[in-house]
Amino acid sequence: xxxxxxxxxxxxxxxxxxxxxxxxxxxxxxxxxxxxxxxxxxxxxxxxxxxxxxxxxxxxxxxxxxxxxxxxxxxxxxxxxxxxxxxxxxxxxxxxxxxxxxxxxxxxxxxxxx
Amino acid sequence: xxxxxxxxxxxxxxxxxxxxxxxxxxxxxxxxxxxxxxxxxxxxxxxxxxxxxxxxxxxxxxxxxxxxxxxxxxxxxxxxxxxxxxxxxxxxxxxxxxxxxxxxxxxxxxx
Numbered sequence: 436x437x438x439x440x441x442x443x444x445x446x447x448x449x450x451x452x453x454x455x456x457x458x459x460x461x462x463x464x465x466x467x468x469x470x471x472x473x474x475x476x477x478x479x480x481x482x483x484x485x486x487x488x489x490x491x492x493x494x495x496x497x498x499x500x501x502x503x504x505x506x507x508x509x510x511x512x513x514x515x516x517x518x519x520x521x522x523x524x525x526x527x528x529x530x531x532x533x534x535x536x537x538x539x540x541x542x543x544x545x546x547x548x549x
Numbered sequence: 550x551x552x553x554x555x556x557x558x559x560x561x562x563x564x565x566x567x568x569x570x571x572x573x574x575x576x577x578x579x580x581x582x583x584x585x586x587x588x589x590x591x592x593x594x595x596x597x598x599x600x601x602x603x604x605x606x607x608x609x610x611x612x613x614x615x616x617x618x619x620x621x622x623x624x625x626x627x628x629x630x631x632x633x634x635x636x637x638x639x640x641x642x643x644x645x646x647x648x649x650x651x652x653x654x655x656x657x658x659x660x
Contacts, residue, residue, distance in 0.1 A: 467647045478553075478640060479592075479651040486647055525592065533646045534580040534599045539592040 437462050439526050441540035448516050449548050456511040456543050458526030466528040468509040469537065470500055473523045482524075485509065486531070496520070521547045551575075553652035555641050561658045567629040570655045573622055574643030582642040582649060583616055583626050592640075598624065610635075631659045 438461045448454050460466065467486055471479040483494025490502040500511045509526060523544050527537040554573040562568055574581050582597040596606040598618045606616070613632070618624040628635055638656050642649040 469648065471651075478653040479642075481648055481650065484648050529647065531647075534604075534644065536582055536594045536597050536605065537584075537592075537649060538594075541591045 437466075437528065437538050439528055439538055439540035441524075441526055441543050443543045444541070445544045445546065447546040447548055450518050451515050454511075454513045454516045454520070454545070456524050456526075456545070458509045458511065458540060460507050460509065460526075460528045462507075462528055465504060465531060467531050468500075468502060469527040469529070470494065470498070470509075470511045471525045471527060472496075473525065473542075475522075479525065482511070516545075516547055518547045518549065521545055553641055553643050553650055555639075555652035555655050557655060558653060559656050559658075561660065562631055563660055564632055565630045566659075567627065568631045568635075568657060568659075570626040570639050570641075570657070572624045572626070572641030572652060574624070574641070575645075575650055576622070578643035578645045578650075579621070580644040580649075581618060581624050582644070583624070584640045584642065584651075586638045586640060586654070587636075595626070595639075628657075631657075633659045635659050 440459045469484045470482040473479050482498050485492050485502045523542045525542045526540040529535050529537050556571045583595040586592045594608040596616045601618045616626045638654045640654045642651045
C-alpha cells in the first residue's frame with residue numbers, strides 16, 4: 436500500500452541553525468512528491484514539488500528538497516531557520532499524473548528557539 | 550486570484566443536525582478534493598472530483614456523508630445527521646495539474 440512516513444513528530448531547532456525534515460515513502464513507481472506547511476489555524480501552503488528531472492528542487496521561503504530514489508526519500512532542508520518557520524510540515528505523495536489525490540504523512544511540528 | 554474559498558470557517562452544531570460545508574475552487578481548476586484533518590487520523594481524503602464527476606469516494610466515512618459538485622465553481626460536503634466524532638477541520642483543495650491548492654478549512658464542532 437502507498438504510504439508516507441515522517442519519522443520525527445516534533446523537532447526543535449535554534450534560530451539561524453540548519454534544518455532537515457525527513458520523509459520516506461512507499462510507492463510502486465516514482466510518485467509526485469510534495470511538501471506543505473501549515474501554520475496554526477491555517478490551511479496548507481505548498482512549499483515545493485517534485486515531478487521529474489533535477490532531483491534537487493527549490494521552493495518558497497528558502498526551502499529545498501532532494502529526491503533520492505534509492506532511499507525512497509524526499510527530505511526537506513533549509514540552511515538557516517527563522518522564527519517564522521515554526522509550523523507543521525507535511526510530506527505528501529500522489530500517483531505521477533494530474534487529478535489524483537494526495538497521501539499525507541502524519542506531519543512534523545517544528546519549533547524554533549531563540 | 551482569491552484562492553480556494555471555503556465557508557463557513559467555523560461551524561458549531563448539535564448532534565443530529567445537518568451540516569453543509571461549501572467550497573469554491575480556483576477558477577480554471579478541474580479537480581476538487583475534500584480532506585478531513587483530525588489529531589488522531591491526520592489528513593485523510595474523503596472524496597475527489599475531476600471535471601465535476603466523483604472519481605473516488607472511498608474515504609467517505611459512511612452514508613451520513615455526501616458530496617456534490619453541480620458545476621465547476623462550487624462543491625458541497627453534507628453531513629446528515631452529524632455526530633460528535635465528525636468534529637474535525639475539513640479542507641477543500643483544487644488542482645489543474647499535479648499540485649493542489651488548499652482552502653483555509655472549516656472547523657466543525659459537533660456537540
